[in-house]
Amino acid sequence: MINDVYILAIETSCDDTSVAILKNEKVLSNIVSSQKIHEIYGGVVPELASREHDRLIIPVIKKAINDSGINLIDIHAIAYTRGPGLLGSLLVGGSFAKSIALSLDVPLIEINHMQAHILSIFIDDNPEKPKFPFIALTVSGGHTQLVIVKGYEEFVEIGTTLDDAAGEAFDKSGKLMNLNYPAGPKIDKLASKGDFNRFEFPKPKVDDFNFSFSGLKTSFKNFISNKSPDFIRDNIHDICASLQFTIIDILLDKIIKVNNTYKINDFVVCGGVSANSFFRKKLKELERNTNIKTYVPKIDYSTDNAAMIGINGYFKFRNSSFSKFSDYSVSKYRV
Ligand code: KG4
Ligand code: ZN
Numbered sequence: 001m002i003n004d005v006y007i008l009a010i011e012t013s014c015d016d017t018s019v020a021i022l023k024n025e026k027v028l029s030n031i032v033s034s035q036k037i038h039e040i041y042g043g044v045v046p047e048l049a050s051r052e053h054d055r056l057i058i059p060v061i062k063k064a065i066n067d068s069g070i071n072l073i074d075i076h077a078i079a080y081t082r083g084p085g086l087l088g089s090l091l092v093g094g095s096f097a098k099s100i101a102l103s104l105d106v107p108l109i110e111i112n113h114m115q116a117h118i119l120s121i122f123i124d125d126n127p128e129k130p131k132f133p134f135i136a137l138t139v140s141g142g143h144t145q146l147v148i149v150k151g152y153e154e155f156v157e158i159g160t161t162l163d164d165a166a167g168e169a170f171d172k173s174g175k176l177m178n179l180n181y182p183a184g185p186k187i188d189k190l191a192s193k194g195d196f197n198r199f200e201f202p203k204p205k206v207d208d209f210n211f212s213f214s215g216l217k218t219s220f221k222n223f224i225s226n227k228s229p230d231f232i233r234d235n236i237h238d239i240c241a242s243l244q245f246t247i248i249d250i251l252l253d254k255i256i257k258v259n260n261t262y263k264i265n266d267f268v269v270c271g272g273v274s275a276n277s278f279f280r281k282k283l284k285e286l287e288r289n290t291n292i293k294t295y296v297p298k299i300d301y302s303t304d305n306a307a308m309i310g311i312n313g314y315f316k317f318r319n320s321s322f323s324k325f326s327d328y329s330v331s332k333y334r335v
Pocket of ligand 1: 014139140141142143166167168170171182183184185188271272273274275276277302303304
């Protein structure tokens with residue numbers, strides 16, 4: 001039995017090239033290189049993303065090893081994002097992970113990106129950790145999911161988006177206002193000086209635990225197309241605050257609905273959109289007004305990062321959940 005486990009983790013599912021080194025649940029280094037090349041396109045360009053991962057992966061790995069203070073030879077296993085994500089981007093990280101595991105003769109551990117977002121709450125420098133079972137709301141650029149988490153490897157999805165993801169609602173609306181990709185953090189900042197009661201946007205009527213953001217997107221598109229560039233510029237703070245309020249309200253409504261149905265009080269809220277400052281404030285408010293308790297990872301672990309892949313890798317290492325070098329099946333990971 002190994003006392004201290006050192007994991008090298010690689011995340012390349014979308015537009016962040018990231019490598020982390022963990023000692024058990026503790027992050028020794030977590031290097032994230034966010035690709036700037038997509039900014040002007042209003043979204044991630046898959047072909048450019050894979051090329052950027054290929055360009056950045058070596059310097060990012062070198063820096064992660066350097067900053068961790070350990071040697072590559074000390075690593076017990078390599079964890080990497082197997083999916084979901086952009087195929088070309090995943091292949092860069094996957095190929096590197098396999099090569100390093102093979103050369104060091106250590107196990108390879110494949111990780112589901114969405115499960116990693118959830119388990120990022122267990123990284124040791126997060127202030128509080130939930131107990132199983134809990135509910136996870138994973139809100140990112142590609143996904144919006146509600147999951148019952150029964151254990152480190154037991155996930156039951158109870159809801160997902162029927163169309164766009166919550167992050168996409170931010171990014172696509174931002175594009176309409178000429179905000180560079182990713183627009184989520186920009187809208188967050190602009191909204192902080194705005195009045196969220198100023199404009200009203202529709203909320204979808206989805207009865208179960210699924211989500212829909214396409215109606216809001218269309219309504220926002222119509223709203224913007226009827227306004228002059230001057231109006232948009234002069235009212236940008238109120239527009240962003242009102243839009244943000246609607247997206248966050250849709251998410252909060254679902255948390256309450258799930259809580260009422262499943263009677264589970266602990267909620268982990270994770271993924272890029274959980275970095276939103278208004279959302280974090282509203283979650284605290286929800287805690288004060290209900291018996292719901294929310295756990296949100298530190299900002300560094302909210303948006304894409306390899307530390308979350310590393311913590312998941314650590315739990316899988318303890319469970320000997322290793323992947324076979326010859327297993328190329330993709331169905332489990334919906335790549
Ligand atoms: O989890 P993530 O980094 O990557 C994916 O797995 O997709 O999430 C990225 C998404 C983007 O849509 C981005 O606009 C959004 O998270 N995001 C935010 C904030 N920071 C990132 N949305 C709202 N407010 C933020 N502060
Ligand atoms: Zn993500």
